[in-house]
Amino acid sequence: MQQRRPENAAMTFDEVSLERSKGFVQALQELKNLRPQLYSAAEYCEKSYLHSEQKQMVLDNLKEYAVRALVNAVDHLGTVAYKLTDLFEQQSSDVSTIELKIYCLNQQILTCQTFTDKEGLRQQQLFGTRRRHRKHYILPNVVGKRVESSSKLQIANNLTRAQSKPLPHASGNLAPKTLSWHLSSESNSAPSSEPHTAPRVEESKSFKVTSDSFHLLEAEEPTAPLPLKSHLQAAKGHPTTDPASCTFGVKDPVGGTKTLSGLKSFENSGRREICPPPARNRSILSAFFPRNKTLKPKRVLVS
Amino acid sequence: MARAGGMTNAVNVGIAVQADWENREFIANISLNIRRLFDFLLQFEATTKGKLAALNEKLDVLEHRLQVLEVQVSSVTTNPSVFN
Numbered sequence: 402m403q404q405r406r407p408e409n410a411a412m413t414f415d416e417v418s419l420e421r422s423k424g425f426v427q428a429l430q431e432l433k434n435l436r437p438q439l440y441s442a443a444e445y446c447e448k449s450y451l452h453s454e455q456k457q458m459v460l461d462n463l464k465e466y467a468v469r470a471l472v473n474a475v476d477h478l479g480t481v482a483y484k485l486t487d488l489f490e491q492q493s494s495d496v497s498t499i500e501l502k503i504y505c506l507n508q509q510i511l512t513c514q515t516f517t518d519k520e521g522l523r524q525q526q527l528f529g530t531r532r533r534h535r536k537h538y539i540l541p542n543v544v545g546k547r548v549e550s551s552s553k554l555q556i557a558n559n560l561t562r563a564q565s566k567p568l569p570h571a572s573g574n575l576a577p578k579t580l581s582w583h584l585s586s587e588s589n590s591a592p593s594s595e596p597h598t599a600p601r602v603e604e605s606k607s608f609k610v611t612s613d614s615f616h617l618l619e620a621e622e623p624t625a626p627l628p629l630k631s632h633l634q635a636a637k638g639h640p641t642t643d644p645a646s647c648t649f650g651v652k653d654p655v656g657g658t659k660t661l662s663g664l665k666s667f668e669n670s671g672r673r674e675i676c677p678p679p680a681r682n683r684s685i686l687s688a689f690f691p692r693n694k695t696l697k698p699k700r701v702l703v704s
Numbered sequence: 705m706a707r708a709g710g711m712t713n714a715v716n717v718g719i720a721v722q723a724d725w726e727n728r729e730f731i732a733n734i735s736l737n738i739r740r741l742f743d744f745l746l747q748f749e750a751t752t753k754g755k756l757a758a759l760n761e762k763l764d765v766l767e768h769r770l771q772v773l774e775v776q777v778s779s780v781t782t783n784p785s786v787f788n
Contacts, residue, residue, distance in 0.1 A: 460727075467734055475741060482748055489755055496762055503769050510776050 421491060425484040432477040439470055 446463045453459050 464730055471734065471737060471741075475737075478741065478745065485752065489752070489759070493755075493759055496759060496766070500762070500766055503766055503773065506773050507769065510773060513780075 418491065421484070421488050425481070425488050428477065428480045428484050432474075432481050435470075435474055435477055439474075442466060442470065 446459065446466070450456055450459045450463070
């Protein structure tokens, strides 16, 4: 029943529009039919006035007929105009209804688009929150892990590069999240070891580094890790490699106790050779904070 | 007798002239009304043309919008994975 009702409603709507259009067409047809009627009436009056003897009566009849014909024509024209205006108003109301429906559809699609855009942005932001740190900048998890030889190579290369390239950061304040900051935060409690001791990579926990004297370059290029031997040789003062100078730009320490004792040997080394880019495997700090189990304590004299 | 005839002729002429004037007035009224009807028809035609042109333009705009909506909906239906 409910399905029939809208069908009937649709039929009635169509019927109404059909009836309106039919009425307009009919009125127009009747207006068109007035023309031959008026022509025939004019011919009859002309003949009767010419052939009849009572011309005054014909004239009077003609006057009356003319008035009636004119009124009839005006009436028909008014009917046609009214029906045409009614039809036009109906069509314009239908068009405005369709326009509203189209606006609704457009608004719905716009809503869907904005929703999808927002969802996509949100997902992108979620993905964007994942910060990918380079491995050699990841600090706490790496401390105490086994030091691999590749990481030391990386340190050596970074040290040489640091001294060859200009420092992008003037001070640690511009990059608070750099390695120096992390190091300073990590090693607050640990007092600095003897400044003149040999670089003990395995005893890195005793180092105390401040952000003022220790600046790090962001290692954008992958560096190949140096073997332990080369690192130790550099610490001894051999001019083969200078791993500490690859990545670290070391300033002259204001307070000698507060600098890396191990790096003094690097500073004092005369030759600084550019190391080949080693493969990046471990963080730099893993070289400074290796596991005590794996490495044996070694003392290297600094000349 | 001649005066009477003349008088009657003058009266007849007067009546004829009066009738003529009445006829002319009638004809003038009829023609005036027909001209007013003609002016009404012209005005009606101009307004109807303007209204129909505006309606036509509105319909064209709606048709274009419908085409755009149709394209958007078709793109959505062809790529439903975007909205999943």
